[in-house]
Amino acid sequence: MSIFGIQFQLGGYQMVTLYEHVFNWEPYLQFGKRQFFKRKQTIYSQGTPGDGFYFLHKGLVRIVSVNATGKERILNIVIPNQLMGVQSLDQKEHFTTAIAVQDSIVYHFSNRKFKKLLQERPEIVRVFSRTVIHKMKILLDRINLDTLTSEQKIALLLHNICYEFQNFEVPLNQQDIASCTGLTRISVYKVLKQWKEKGIIDIINKKYYIKKPDFFRNLVN
Amino acid sequence: MSIFGIQFQLGGYQMVTLYEHVFNWEPYLQFGKRQFFKRKQTIYSQGTPGDGFYFLHKGLVRIVSVNATGKERILNIVIPNQLMGVQSLDQKEHFTTAIAVQDSIVYHFSNRKFKKLLQERPEIVRVFSRTVIHKMKILLDRINLDTLTSEQKIALLLHNICYEFQNFEVPLNQQDIASCTGLTRISVYKVLKQWKEKGIIDIINKKYYIKKPDFFRNLVN
DNA sequence: AAAATTACGTTAAATAGGTTACAGTTACGC
DNA sequence: GCGTAACTGTAACCTATTTAACGTAATTTT
Numbered sequence: 001m002s003i004f005g006i007q008f009q010l011g012g013y014q015m016v017t018l019y020e021h022v023f024n025w026e027p028y029l030q031f032g033k034r035q036f037f038k039r040k041q042t043i044y045s046q047g048t049p050g051d052g053f054y055f056l057h058k059g060l061v062r063i064v065s066v067n068a069t070g071k072e073r074i075l076n077i078v079i080p081n082q083l084m085g086v087q088s089l090d091q092k093e094h095f096t097t098a099i100a101v102q103d104s105i106v107y108h109f110s111n112r113k114f115k116k117l118l119q120e121r122p123e124i125v126r127v128f129s130r131t132v133i134h135k136m137k138i139l140l141d142r143i144n145l146d147t148l149t150s151e152q153k154i155a156l157l158l159h160n161i162c163y164e165f166q167n168f169e170v171p172l173n174q175q176d177i178a179s180c181t182g183l184t185r186i187s188v189y190k191v192l193k194q195w196k197e198k199g200i201i202d203i204i205n206k207k208y209y210i211k212k213p214d215f216f217r218n219l220v221n
Numbered sequence: 222m223s224i225f226g227i228q229f230q231l232g233g234y235q236m237v238t239l240y241e242h243v244f245n246w247e248p249y250l251q252f253g254k255r256q257f258f259k260r261k262q263t264i265y266s267q268g269t270p271g272d273g274f275y276f277l278h279k280g281l282v283r284i285v286s287v288n289a290t291g292k293e294r295i296l297n298i299v300i301p302n303q304l305m306g307v308q309s310l311d312q313k314e315h316f317t318t319a320i321a322v323q324d325s326i327v328y329h330f331s332n333r334k335f336k337k338l339l340q341e342r343p344e345i346v347r348v349f350s351r352t353v354i355h356k357m358k359i360l361l362d363r364i365n366l367d368t369l370t371s372e373q374k375i376a377l378l379l380h381n382i383c384y385e386f387q388n389f390e391v392p393l394n395q396q397d398i399a400s401c402t403g404l405t406r407i408s409v410y411k412v413l414k415q416w417k418e419k420g421i422i423d424i425i426n427k428k429y430y431i432k433k434p435d436f437f438r439n440l441v442n
Numbered sequence: 443a444a445a446a447t448t449a450c451g452t453t454a455a456a457t458a459g460g461t462t463a464c465a466g467t468t469a470c471g472c
Numbered sequence: 473g474c475g476t477a478a479c480t481g482t483a484a485c486c487t488a489t490t491t492a493a494c495g496t497a498a499t500t501t502t
Binding site: 394395396406407410414427 | 448449450451452
């Protein structure tokens with residue numbers, strides 16, 4: 001399953017960003033500090049002071065946010081060649097947590113280093129703003145999500161994923177879908193069961209496969 | 222009711238930004254193009270291509286977003302000295318709509334002009350990224366809002382407003398509160414009625430006044 | 443000043459989704 | 473290789489919120 005050439009973002013309904021749009025960071029990586037993170041390891045966590053931002057070189061990272069009542073939401077999943085933790089460029093604390101889903105390699109750009117980079121390569125501003133704006137869009141899509149019914153929410157999510165990956169295998173379990181949509185696992189289960197009965201999805205060995213992607217498109221739009 | 226000296230943002234629970242944090246744009250205004258908008262006039266609308274961004278000099282602007290099913294949400298209310306429409310710096314289309322709540326004066330910075338500004342005053346990058354990151358935080362707060370009960374949602378909203386304005390008069394009607402929280406007007410009405418009976422708020426001539434702000438603080442935190 | 447639109451108050455009925463509970467399966471760490 | 477932890481399937485119940493409906497008050501438009 002190749003996901004290269006495509007940016008993958010969970011939870012928004014217009015998350016497609018072709019690779020070509022993504023600025024090539026390779027020449028700038030020398031300005032950052034290479035770091036390794038093992039699966040399940042935390043890269044940065046909500047509430048702690050941050051310094052600069054991170055570039056994901058290899059691996060997969062899940063961005064989550066915990067609200068005032070302690071509930072956790074998956075905000076998006078970062079794939080290679082994307083930035084994360086941009087929030088703390090502002091010198092403030094992180095308002096999300098990043099956890100490695102797979103062993104990952106990241107480059108950390110501290111404020112100092114980024115300043116230097118800005119001076120030497122001012123064109124970097126464009127890539128940077130582009131990334132941040134894209135992230136805003138993802139957040140906004142997420143907000144709009146909550147006026148939908150639970151069936152629509154899940155449909156939207158799965159539709160995006162199958163679209164992004166150009167693949168009909170869903171890389172999420174019930175819990176993940178619940179966390180992405182803000183529903184309970186039971187509700188997710190109920191919808192999934194109903195869809196299975198209608199032949200819209202297949203469930204093989206606890207993995208979900210989308211059979212009728214058009215059904216999702218109709219539900220959403 | 223003086224709101225000067227304070228930035229006002231609807232819908233997030235940590236939206237306080239003192240005026241002093243806001244970069245003074247006065248010296249840069251000459252780079253933008255001054256425009257006037259009458260009450261209810263649209264400054265930019267979702268789906269249309271944008272060019273650059275706007276700075277609100279005088280007035281009040283409401284930012285709304287319409288989702289795939291046609292439902293409208295108020296995202297925030299922009300007060301003077303704030304940026305809006307930053308999304309389209311990217312040359313893409315606007316993903317929100319901005320409507321003047323009062324007669325307003327804005328300065329429009331086209332991409333070309335902003336580029337020029339960046340060259341002549343590179344320090345502007347900081348202000349700019351700060352604003353965008355702040356907006357991201359507001360969006361994120363909004364996402365976390367939807368794990369709360371309807372009473373908590375409204376409490377949070379009113380708490381923020383009364384805190385930001387340092388005033389206990391709520392500048393929103395039932396419909397607005399519904400649109401901000403994603404609830405129906407009926408649900409809003411029910412909560413408000415209940416609060417009125419408990420003496421937490423006053424309703425005079427269809428305007429809401431917060432009597433016991435501490436009640437909100439307890440509900441939320 | 444009349445007409446039209448928009449906002450509010452209230453109730454009753456319908457329902458979507460959350461909660462709880464528990465048993466069966468699979469995966470993972472030691 | 474075994475035990476614990478994490479994930480799934482399912483049912484019964486419950487309640488918070490939405491939908492629908494309608495009269496009244498207020499505001500805006502013409």
